[in-house]
Structures are given as structure tokens and as C-alpha cells.
Amino acid sequence: MTERGPTPDDLLAKACRETGLDDFGDERFREGLVAYCASFQTEGALNDLGAQAVPGTVVAALVNRLRVVDWVHRHPEIASEPIDAPLVVIGMFRAGTTFLSYLLDCDRGNRALLHWEAGDSVPPASPTEHRAGPRVDAARARGAVLEQLNPKMRAVHNEEADGPTECVAVMSQDFRSLSWEAITNVPTYSEWLLQTDQRSAYEYHRLVLQVLQSGGVRGRWTLKSPHHAIALDALTTVYPDAHLVLLHRDPVVLCASVCSLIRTLTGTFSDVDHGRYIADHWPTMLEESIARVDAFRAAHPEHPITDVQYADLVQDPVGTVASIYSSYGGALDDRTTAALTAYAEAHPKGEFGAHRYDLGELGLNADELTQRFGGYVDRYDVPTERPSMR
Numbered sequence: 001m002t003e004r005g006p007t008p009d010d011l012l013a014k015a016c017r018e019t020g021l022d023d024f025g026d027e028r029f030r031e032g033l034v035a036y037c038a039s040f041q042t043e044g045a046l047n048d049l050g051a052q053a054v055p056g057t058v059v060a061a062l063v064n065r066l067r068v069v070d071w072v073h074r075h076p077e078i079a080s081e082p083i084d085a086p087l088v089v090i091g092m093f094r095a096g097t098t099f100l101s102y103l104l105d106c107d108r109g110n111r112a113l114l115h116w117e118a119g120d121s122v123p124p125a126s127p128t129e130h131r132a133g134p135r136v137d138a139a140r141a142r143g144a145v146l147e148q149l150n151p152k153m154r155a156v157h158n159e160e161a162d163g164p165t166e167c168v169a170v171m172s173q174d175f176r177s178l179s180w181e182a183i184t185n186v187p188t189y190s191e192w193l194l195q196t197d198q199r200s201a202y203e204y205h206r207l208v209l210q211v212l213q214s215g216g217v218r219g220r221w222t223l224k225s226p227h228h229a230i231a232l233d234a235l236t237t238v239y240p241d242a243h244l245v246l247l248h249r250d251p252v253v254l255c256a257s258v259c260s261l262i263r264t265l266t267g268t269f270s271d272v273d274h275g276r277y278i279a280d281h282w283p284t285m286l287e288e289s290i291a292r293v294d295a296f297r298a299a300h301p302e303h304p305i306t307d308v309q310y311a312d313l314v315q316d317p318v319g320t321v322a323s324i325y326s327s328y329g330g331a332l333d334d335r336t337t338a339a340l341t342a343y344a345e346a347h348p349k350g351e352f353g354a355h356r357y358d359l360g361e362l363g364l365n366a367d368e369l370t371q372r373f374g375g376y377v378d379r380y381d382v383p384t385e386r387p388s389m390r
Contacts, residue, residue: 006055008037015062024062025069025207028200032175032192033058039189046184050269054184060119065173065204067122068211081210085241087324088167089224090232090293093286094257095247096310097224101164102347103321104222106339107332111219113209115139116161118169121208124215131162146268167225170208176201178227178285182265185274190281194288198231202238229289232296236303243328244303246293249310250385251373252366255283256357259364279363283372290376311383317344 006014008030016022024030040046040054072078087104089097105112116139117125129135139161159165168179176198181190209221228235229246236242262278297305306327313320318340322332332340359366376382 005041005051006037008033011037011055011058012062015059015066018059018063019066019070021066021070023069023073024065025072026174026200026204029065029174029176029204031196033062035192036175036180036186036189039186039192040180040184043186043188044184045270045272045274047269047271050184053269057183061173061175064119064121068173068204068208071122071124071211072207075214078207078210078214081214083206083209083213083221083239085243085328086221086223086239087243087245087328088228088235088239089222089245089247090228090235090305091226091289092229092247092249092254093226093282093289094254094261095226095249096313097226097247098159098164099317099347100245100247100308100313100321101222101224103317103340103343105164106343107222107336109219109336110222111213111217112164112222113167113170113212114161115143115159115163115165115169117212118165118208121170121211124212124217126216129215130217136162164222164224166227167205167223168227170205171201171225171227173208174201174204178225178230182262183269185262185266185270185277185281187277187281190285194230198234199237202231202234206238226289229293230285232292236300244305245308245324246305247308247310247313248380248382250382251286251376252359252364252369253357253385254286255364255369256359256362258282258286259362260357263362275363283364283369287372290373294379307380309381309383311385 011033012024037058044050044054046054087110089100089104091097101112104110114130116136117130120135120139125133125135143159143161166179168177171177172179176193176196178193180186181193213221228244232244236244259278259282262282263275266274266278293305296303304327306324308320308324318332318337321340322337325331370377377384
């Protein structure tokens with residue numbers, strides 16, 4: 001241990017001791033590991049809980065990576081597992097991507113990346129173990145502990161252990177992932193992430209999907225993360241036939257919601273007020289996401305993106321999913337339509353409590369954000385929405 005905390009070598013060694021393995025696969029992950037460790041130790045201002053939990057999360061990511069790589073070595077046929085035409089929801093931040101991912105999971109022909117299996121991928125689940133069993137229960141228990149530590153989490157962002165999760169839960173194991181920024185305020189790592197080639201994260205992501213489906217739970221992959229908006233070239237290089245879906249929402253609401261979320265998450269592991277950094281950084285990240293999506297569209301007209309308004313998703317979930325399917329030549333069958341209807345009726349917006357934002361408390365200004373994102377709103381005809389702010 002160093003005075004600041006564990007070094008990357010310390011964390012790598014601990015993961016090796018826990019697994020009895022030492023092959024991490026593609027060595028490009030180490031650059032991100034080094035960048036993140038330096039950043040959270042010098043900039044994260046971790047409290048006592050964070051000083052334990054953040055290195056522990058790093059080790060858990062390394063442990064799963066070791067086990068994935070080992071499993072592939074022992075089952076080389078996994079390399080031939082096809083990942084065909086995944087449906088990938090690429091963002092925007094806080095625009096209903098989680099709700100949409102749960103709707104897509106209602107279709108039995110789809111195959112979601114589940115919360116529990118993203119961090120506990122080996123051995124891959126069989127159909128009987130996919131939604132229930134000791135590993136699902138363990139993930140549920142870990143979620144209950146986090147909720148106990150920070151009761152606000154359930155209203156701000158809720159994921160069930162056996163429900164769909166973000167792709168960043170896997171990409172974090174390559175240490176190219178916005179998930180590391182979500183739990184710690186790490187400006188230097190963020191700068192590195194935006195400049196680095198992210199292809200290795202997507203190659204590792206694909207490898208994990210191949211491992212998971214090799215257990216027998218197959219279907220068209222439905223994936224999601226706002227991270228994808230900043231790495232579309234890497235995403236489409238690894239998944240050239242991906243169907244891309246982009247959700248749009250009033251950017252004032254998006255900025256307020258993501259800043260509130262990051263305050264809640266990072267506030268669990270740091271007692272320092274990072275409010276000014278969060279208010280400056282995350283609207284800039286949204287702006288960068290929009291700019292990169294627009295640049296990708298201009299450079300790759302052959303790879304269309306289906307645009308979806310958050311307002312349409314909330315008002316007509318079934319019709320919105322039907323329009324997404326239609327955009328790439330698919331259609332809803334009667335069973336899926338009924339399942340979507342039942343899910344939407346059973347899970348109204350705000351079921352875990354209202355997530356409200358005070359722009360002033362978050363260090364944001366509605367007029368400034370409206371002007372800043374005016375071009376985006378005009379280009380995509382995004383409706384104004386301010387019902388949950390004061």
C-alpha cells in the first residue's frame with residue numbers, strides 16, 4: 001500500500017489472489033486502470049467508506065475479467081458465438097434509456113444484459129438460472145446494502161438484480177467507462193477517457209456477450225448506455241450491424257437530472273462538496289455527446305440512428321417500441337404487445353418516488369442551458385419539459 005492508497009499493481013495482485021488466475025487478456029485495459037487509480041486518489045477526496053468501496057469495486061471488475069478470460073481459454077468455441085444486429089440504445093443521459101431497456105426486455109425474442117451477470121459472468125447462466133438463483137440473490141443483497149447507505153438511490157436510479165443494466169457495467173472491466181466517473185469525481189480520468197481509443201472496451205464487451213449467451217440464453221441482444229454516444233466509431237467497428245436508438249429530452253431536464261444523480265452517487269463515497277465541478281462537467285459531457293453523435297451521423301449516413309422523443313416514450317410506450325421495431329424492418333407480435341402494455345401499466349413514472357431538482361441548488365441556470373443547447377433542441381425538435389423542477 002502507498003500513503004495515498006493501493007497502487008494499480010496492488011489491485012491487480014489482489015484480484016489474482018482472489019481467483020488464482022493471472023491472465024487478464026488484452027493488455028490495453030491497464031492504461032485505463034492506471035489513469036483511474038491516479039485520478040480517484042488525487043481528486044476523488046474519498047471518505048472512509050469510499051476508500052474501501054472504490055478500490056473494492058476496481059478489484060471486483062478485475063476479478064470478473066480474469067474469470068471471463070480464463071473461461072474463454074477453456075472454451076475456445078466461444079469465439080465463434082455470433083452477435084448479430086444488436087439493438088443498442090445509445091442515450092441521451094437520463095432520457096428514459098432504463099425504461100426503454102425494460103420494455104425491450106418484455107420481448108422473449110430479445111436478450112438483455114442483466115445487472116447481476118454483468119459483474120458475475122462466469123459460469124454463464126443456463127436458462128433455468130438466468131433470472132433466479134444464488135448469484136441473483138447475492139446481487140440483490142449488494143443492491144440493498146447500497147440503498148441502505150444512500151436511501152435516495154432508489155428514486156434517482158433503480159435497477160433490479162434480474163433486470164437489464166448498462167453496458168458500462170461490462171466496459172468498466174476494461175477501465176474505459178463513464179461508470180467510474182459516476183461514483184467518483186475524477187477530472188483527469190475524464191479527460192483521458194474522452195481522448196483515448198475505446199475499441200478495446202467494445203471488444204471486451206463483445207467477448208462477455210459471447211460468454212453469456214454460450215450458457216444457452218440467446219436472442220437478439222438489446223443493450224443500452226449513454227456512454228455509447230461518445231464512442232460511436234468504436235461501437236460500430238465492433239458491432240457494424242447494430243441498430244442504434246437515440247432518445248431525446250429537454251436538455252435542461254437532462255442536465256439537472258444527471259447532476260442530481262452524480263451528486264447522489266459520488267456523495268456516498270466523498271464528503272467534499274463537488275457541486276461546482278459536477279455542474280460544470282456533466283452539461284459539458286452532454287454537449288460533447290451531442291457533438292459526437294452529430295459528427296458520426298455526418299460521417300456515416302450509411303449507419304442510420306432511430307430518434308425517439310422521451311415525451312413519446314412516456315405517453316405511448318407500446319407505440320414507441322413498435323416504431324423502433326419498424327425503423328429496422330421488425331414488428332411487434334401480439335404476445336409482446338400484451339407484455340409491453342402490462343409492464344407499462346405496472347410501472348408508472350415515479351413508482352419509486354419523485355426525482356425532483358432545484359436548479360439553483362445544483363448550480364445550474366435554466367436560461368443559460370436553454371441558450372447553450374438551443375441548436376440541439378431545434379435540430380431534433382425536442383419538446384420543452386419542466387414539470388419536476390423548481
